[in-house]
Amino acid sequence: MQKAGLKIRVRLLPLEALPERYEILVVPPELQEAAEALQTGARMIVTSRAGAPAAAAELLREIEDGVTLYAEKVRPGEPTITTYRGSEIL
Secondary structure (H helix, E strand, O other): OOOOOEOOOOOOOOHHHOOOOOOEEEEOHHHHHHHHHOOOOOEEEEOOOOOHHHHHHHHHHHHHHOOOOOOOEOOOOOOOOOOEEOOEEO
16 A cells, blocks of 8 residues: 555554444455454455455556545655554554
């Protein structure tokens, strides 16, 4: 999403530590049942590591077409916001 120049926050978190609000949840097939049990109402994308690039490209197309989400473009020279948890960039 960063390469696409969109203002979208992407985080890598365990299912047990999801934020209160999010719109899309991407999980591997082996975590699909556990993710569905959360009943969050978020759109779930189930994909393997091999299928992740194609799933991300499809989601990006939907966002750019305004089908799934609305995301603003990053403007040139605009400061970036980086969030850290310990030494890990979120």
